[in-house]
Amino acid sequence: MKNLPPEDRPLFVQFCANDPEILLNAARRVEPYCDYVDINLGCPQRIARRGNYGAFLMDNLPLVKSLVEKLALNLNVPVSCKIRVFPNLQDTIKYAKMLEDAGCSLLAVHGRTRDEKDGKKFRADWNAIKAVKNALRIPVLANGNVRHMEDVQKCLEETGCEGVLSAESLLENPALFAGFRTAEWIVGSEEISKDGNLDQADLLVEYLKLCEKYPVPWRMIRSHVHKLLGEWFRIQPGVREDLNAQNRLTFEFLYNLVDRLRELGVRIPLYKKDADDAEILADDLAS
Structure with missing residues (x-):
């Protein structure tokens, strides 16, 4: 990790x-190689409930404070945190201030509550994020409702935050921050540019090659394939069924699956609208 190219810095290593x-011992192992150690205080999934971490530590704020203080007092790299909001805004602001006082140097705020797990059903509350930003001295990142680059600019303007995060949208479209949109946000628009379009299959192939080089659990690969090929599977559900029927995946099967979809004439392009503007915005965010 020490030899990462500049574009991959700053490097955050996140722990639950x-x-x-235990957290401090783990953080010390990565401290020489990263720029921030991050504590995930926002995961709302059932696995986090079972393991008593993530957003479920919102029920035990003294423990959360001790986690942040332990790292802030004993590491040479700064500590960051990611949280979700409480239903009550004042509770959220109090929570954020506690984290800042405990030594958090950068805070990412997901504008949904712990129970609002479906990003397509529940809109993130940018006003709550703005209120947190205005209450703190440290940098704040906004998370939620960022589906394409226009959302990035709008979020920065409305919240005043130093940056944005995206999760589910990036799983479906890893080229989001390069200015590409999925068909879901483009169909019917007269502003589509025929230049600079990107086939989502190319992104999947690139992802699979990275997985071959840097092995990850197959359950994660399966999940990411479903995210990337969601639109394709709606057109060819039989291919999705064949994927689900595989008890044991192989890279050969997945590469063949992409070829099969292409042979069936399925193509889900990512569109790049106003490519020059997207590149300018990306440069502004990086500076």
Whole structure:
């Protein structure tokens, strides 16, 4: 990790934890190689409930404070946190201030509550994020409702935050921050540019090659393939069924699956609208 190219910096290493000593021991292992150690206090999934971490530590704020303080007092790299909002705005602001006082140097705020897990059903509350930003001295990143580059600019303007995050949208479209949109946000628009379009299959092939080079669990690969090929599978559900029927995946099967979809004439392009503007905005965000 020490030899990462400049575009991959700053490097954050994120942990889920509920024991300060164990968290510190883990953080010390990565400290020489990263720029920030991040504590995930925002995961709302069932696995986080079972493991008592992520957003479920919102029920035990003294423990959260001890996690942040333990790292802030003992590491040479700064500590960042990611949180979700409480239903009550004042509770959220109090929470954020506690994290800042405990030593958090950068805070990412997801503008949904712990129970609002469906991003397509529940809109993130940018006003709550703005209120947190205005209440703190440290940099704040906004998370939620960022589906394409126009949302990035709008979010920065409305919240006043230093940056934005995107999760589910990036799983479906890893080229989001390069200015590309999925068909979901383009169909019917007269502003589509025929230049600079990108086939989503190319992104999947690139992803699979990275997985071959840097092995990850197959369950994660399966999940990411479903995200990337969601539009394709709606057109060819039989291909999705064949994927689901595979108890044991192989790269050969997945590459063949992409070829099969292409042979069936399925193509889901990502569109790049106003490519020059997207590049300018990306440069502004990087500076």
